[in-house]
Structure formats: structure tokens, C-alpha cells
Amino acid sequence: MPIAIHEQHPGLRPYLGRGVGRGGPSQQTMLEAITAIAEDGLVILENAVELAHVDALNEQMVKDTMDLVNRATTHFNSAGNISQVPPIRPETMFEDIFANQFAGPILEGMLGPKPVLWYLNGNTALKSESRQDVHADLAWRHMHHTFGLVVNIMLVEATKENGTTEVWLGTHRNTTIADHVSEDSGAIKPDLLEARRAVRPPIQARIPKGSLIIRDLRLWHAGMPNHTDIPRCMVAMVHSPAWLGNKIRLKLPENVRPMIESFKSPIRYSAEYVDPEGFDHLSLAFNYDPSPGGGLPKDERAEWARQWKQKWGSRF
Numbered sequence: 001m002p003i004a005i006h007e008q009h010p011g012l013r014p015y016l017g018r019g020v021g022r023g024g025p026s027q028q029t030m031l032e033a034i035t036a037i038a039e040d041g042l043v044i045l046e047n048a049v050e051l052a053h054v055d056a057l058n059e060q061m062v063k064d065t066m067d068l069v070n071r072a073t074t075h076f077n078s079a080g081n082i083s084q085v086p087p088i089r090p091e092t093m094f095e096d097i098f099a100n101q102f103a104g105p106i107l108e109g110m111l112g113p114k115p116v117l118w119y120l121n122g123n124t125a126l127k128s129e130s131r132q133d134v135h136a137d138l139a140w141r142h143m144h145h146t147f148g149l150v151v152n153i154m155l156v157e158a159t160k161e162n163g164t165t166e167v168w169l170g171t172h173r174n175t176t177i178a179d180h181v182s183e184d185s186g187a188i189k190p191d192l193l194e195a196r197r198a199v200r201p202p203i204q205a206r207i208p209k210g211s212l213i214i215r216d217l218r219l220w221h222a223g224m225p226n227h228t229d230i231p232r233c234m235v236a237m238v239h240s241p242a243w244l245g246n247k248i249r250l251k252l253p254e255n256v257r258p259m260i261e262s263f264k265s266p267i268r269y270s271a272e273y274v275d276p277e278g279f280d281h282l283s284l285a286f287n288y289d290p291s292p293g294g295g296l297p298k299d300e301r302a303e304w305a306r307q308w309k310q311k312w313g314s315r316f
């Protein structure tokens with residue numbers, strides 16, 4: 001087995017000390033990371049982002065958190081977890097965060113040429129005693145191979161104290177919408193969780209600041225309580241294969257376009273660019289739908305779902 005098993009969490013496969021200052025993943029890292037994502041549904045690459053970049057982004061995000069929690073439009077994922085779009089401005093548009101040199105080739109290796117980025121957001125765990133239900137980040141009759149990968153960038157060290165995500169490794173390999181409490185929910189049925197716990201229980205890994213996490217969207221996981229006073233911010237970016245046909249477009253200010261277009265990554269931003277004057281990243285509408293119907297107008301989306309169910313319903 002070519003993969004180093006983490007001492008603290010057998011089965012979790014991080015890559016220690018690879019990254020900063022290098023041009024991208026070696027062939028060996030590609031092989032190991034892709035194998036880990038295929039088998040476990042998740043890989044952690046430590047030391048994948050310059051800490052100065054992580055600190056600069058985190059500093060701004062913590063300030064933004066104070067603002068966001070008081071806005072009526074803020075999207076809560078649970079009582080203690082908000083969606084938080086990172087600042088999108090030239091000063092903090094770091095290439096190793098927004099088009100990471102390790103993530104790009106690994107994503108392209110799994111999703112095919114020019115993976116599409118259509119979700120650019122973040123999760124902030126606020127001080128709270130509440131946890132999320134165990135869920136997959138999807139609610140449709142999805143395919144049984146990898147069609148979506150989320151990249152998280154840890155902006156602070158994530159621990160059990162501040163709510164490192166609970167992950168149920170390997171669950172992506174044998175899950176369907178029938179495992180969900182209902183077809184329009186991501187939450188997994190409690191009896192299936194108990195059965196899985198006996199096979200391979202969930203873990204909460206300690207993840208160093210500056211790590212990059214790649215997770216298959218089908219993997220069962222849950223946001224956990226942050227018992228500390230310091231928000232736990234992480235960036236969350238979701239990618240689909242170009243062949244999936246997701247049509248969601250990010251709204252980004254025109255002044256970051258030259259930077260995004262100069263990124264060396266194979267990842268393509270699905271974006272429309274708007275006047276930076278008055279652009280407020282904190283008031284962007286939450287828009288998440290990883291299905292091939294994602295981004296269609298409401299009535300067309302409903303028709304897409306009907307047809308998809310008719311055509312594929314019995315298979316998925």
C-alpha cells in the first residue's frame with residue numbers, strides 16, 4: 001500500500017509537509033491522493049498553502065463573521081454554522097487558495113479536463129453546542145461515481161475543540177438517495193448511521209492550518225460544535241466535471257478577473273463579472289446545487305428533475 005496511514009486516525013491519509021514553494025503534486029502524490037479520495041472519499045494535504053495567505057484571509061473573515069451573524073440574509077447550515085463567502089478582492093485573491101497548485105491536477109485527474117468551479121464559499125463554525133445531522137452535500141438521484149469534489153482550505157487549525165468536521169470515511173462508495181431521510185434532504189437515516197458505525201466509525205481529525213482537504217460530495221459528514229470563542233473559518237469550493245453540465249455561475253467583481261484568468265490551474269471558474277463598485281461578497285445569495293440541473297431557472301430545474309427521475313430513477 002503506497003499510502004502513509006496517519007498515526008492518530010488509522011484510515012485517514014494526509015500528506016505531510018508536501019507543498020509550499022513547489023510547482024505541484026508529484027506523480028506519487030497524485031497517485032496517493034486519487035487513491036485516497038476513491039477509497040476513503042477524502043484526502044488531506046497538509047502544508048499546501050502559504051501561511052501568510054491563510055492568515056491574511058482569516059483575519060478578514062473573522063471581521064466579516066461579526067458582520068454576517070447580524071444580517072438577516074445570512075445562510076445558517078445549523079445553529080452554529082454559517083456559510084461565509086471569503087473576501088473576493090485583488091488583495092486577497094491568492095492563487096494557492098483560489099486555484100491551489102495541488103488541488104488542480106488532482107481534481108482534473110478525477111473529474112476529467114477543465115473541472116468547473118461553481119461554488120466559492122466557506123463554512124464558519126461559531127461558538128455553539130449544536131452539531132449538524134450527518135449528511136451528504138446533495139439531495140438528488142446521483143450517479144455512483146465521482147461527479148463532485150469539494151476543496152476545503154483550513155484557515156485555522158481544526159480540532160475537536162473548535163469543531164473539525166466529522167467524516168465517515170468510505171461511505172461515498174455505497175450510498176444512494178435511498179439512504180437519505182427524504183429525497184429532498186441530505187441527511188442520512190439514523191439506522192444506517194448506527195450500522196455503519198459498527199463497520200467504520202466516524203472520525204474528527206486534527207487538521208493543521210494551511211491544509212487542503214478534498215472530499216467526494218457523496219461522503220457522509222457533519223459540521224460539529226465549536227466550543228471556543230474563536231470562529232473556525234474554512235474556505236469551501238465545489239467542482240464538477242465539465243461533462244456534468246452544471247450551469248451555476250458565480251458573481252464576481254470585474255477587478256479580480258485578470259487574476260483568475262492568469263491562474264495556472266486547469267480549473268475553470270464558471271463566473272459572470274460585475275461592477276466592483278458596490279460589490280459586497282457578504283450579500284451574495286447562497287446558491288448550491290451539484291446536480292446537472294444546477295443553475296437552471298426554477299421551472300426548467302423542476303422539469304429537469306422530473307425527466308431525470310423518469311430516465312434514471314430506478315437505477316439511482
Ligand SMILES: O=C(O)CCC(=O)C(=O)O
Pocket residue numbers: 077081123124125132137163164165166221222223224
Ligand atoms: O463546517 C463544517 O465543518 C462542515 C459544514 C457542512 O458540512 C455543511 O454545512 O454542509
Ligand SMILES: [Fe+2]
Pocket residue numbers: 135136137221222223
Ligand atoms: Fe456538508
